[in-house]
Amino acid sequence: MLNVDNLVVSLRNGPQILRGVSFGIEPGEILALVGESGSGKSMTSLALMGLLPPALAITGGTVSLGGTEITHLAPHQRVRRNCGKVAMVFQEPMTSLNPVLRIGEQIGEAVRVHDPDAVPADRAKELLDMVRIPDAAHQLSAYPHELSGGMRQRVMIAIALACRPQILIADEPTTALDVTVQRQVLGLIRDLCDRLGVGVLFITHDLGVVAQMAERVAVMYAGMLVERADVGPLFRAPLHPYTAGLMACLPDPESDDPLLATIPGAAPRAGAVPDGCPFAPRCVRAASRCRSGALPLVHGGEGHSARCHFPLTAAASA
């Protein structure tokens, strides 16, 4: 349904931030996009939304939804052309709602645009019920500062659903929340995905959440997708050394070692990405041919691929 093909995003007259990102999402499916801060996860989501900041632009590739290309369209242009819709739940629920408008108005505003025939207040209440906010009718007249972080994130999800999206992007929707609230919000997203058949792009750096939520995973590093796979194969047998490194960093409850494992070095900044494989400077397996030229796409089974000269699993073949 959503098809992202070789997407390139650059600073105006500057370096590439996203360097040829491709993936697809089907209805009712959750694709997790994993990577460190600065790897380009959020840029990917803003590019899909048509909400890139003015300093950035899509300079290559296409985004299409249900067969219609929506690459360079801002959200209001997508509404006007009546094409498929992508909605987004942002990372920071405390600052993502307008402090001076009531919750009902903020949801109603989206309803009026996407559901012109509905009564905004009724639809807004229905949406609050859908995201399991107790006493929805009463909460419509609340201001954002009167709600907890978890409740605000539910309101954000309600606003996203008011746009009747085919694709929902959730950009680290639970990082700012308490652990108990995190579980509820994650459960809600999973449930809405199943019930409404919405495809979800779930952005996170938390591999534990990935295992729990997603069907498929894409691992991002320095603006590139370095590995794509179903959740099971990825966790059992990662191909890319970076993916394996991320997994080694997960705390192991059995281990006596008080130190957490880390990947040495730091991810390159945009504009200072080395030639060849961007992970080479931090990779124990790197050899001279990793440091220049194109990277081969290696396969490790059904839908499992990585860009690496020296994949971890021997079975992988180019």
Added chain:
Amino acid sequence: MGRYVLRRTGAAIATLIAASIVIFAFIHLIPGDPVYVMLGDGATPEQVARLRNRLGLDEPLVFQYLIWAGSALQGDLGQSIFFETPVTQVIAEGAETSILLAVITMFWIVAFGVPVGILAAIRQGTWIDQGLSGLAMLLASVPTFWVGLYLILIFAAGLGWFPSSGFPSVFDDGGLYNLRYLILPSLALAAPNAALILRLTRASMLDVAREDYVRTARAKGIPPYRVVLRHILRNALLAVVSAFGFTFAALISEAVVTETVFALPGIGRTVVQSILRRDYPVIQGVILVIVCLYLIINLLVDLSYRFLDPRVELE
């Protein structure tokens, strides 16, 4: 809500009391005895003592203050030493000019500063923005009297569109048409303040435009003009509204100069003349009235803030 109004009003009254003590005290600390000024050098000690007694200047300072403050509360600000009429009457004579001048000036400030600031913000980085911001910088940095003199030179002396000085009351012949006398002075007075409001509106709009909730609004797919009006402008105005209180304070001091340049019979000119005449009661009375106005306007700004920003209640 009720408690908020009470707290704000209480704070305003406390400020007023403190201000009244300062107003009363500092005028007595300035050298120059009004009694000698009034009577001239040749006055006999008896004459001096009599006038001193009549004006209450021989009482202890604390009593003088209490008597002054007590009568002020009853609307009696004392007698002008120079005019020998009640101070309230002296103030009332200048009030019409000053109030109308302030209202018209505020109108220019709001009517130009805010919309042009919005325009500059929406067109950020274009030649429109750079032109408007540059013009604002220029207007904010030239003194009011200079703008006033140039306006007189061009529109009064040169083109003859507006009168250059004076102001007959709107209750005299000509009625509201007499307001044309206030056009040039109010423009001169508005220029630097409108420029400041313009720059503040622009900066505040650009600040708010970077907020996460503006991105949320765009993500909803609502038309861009609605994002600007409902989400950016609404929040940007919070900063602008609170600046109006300070703008008013600036207006008062700049009005003194403007009224002098345009020979307007306003309160500002009264103050200047009273200072030269060492007419203490008038100076005290005018400053007290100005402080009251300032406090009332800032109280109104605070209260309107409460309606514009629902978060204020919590603080």
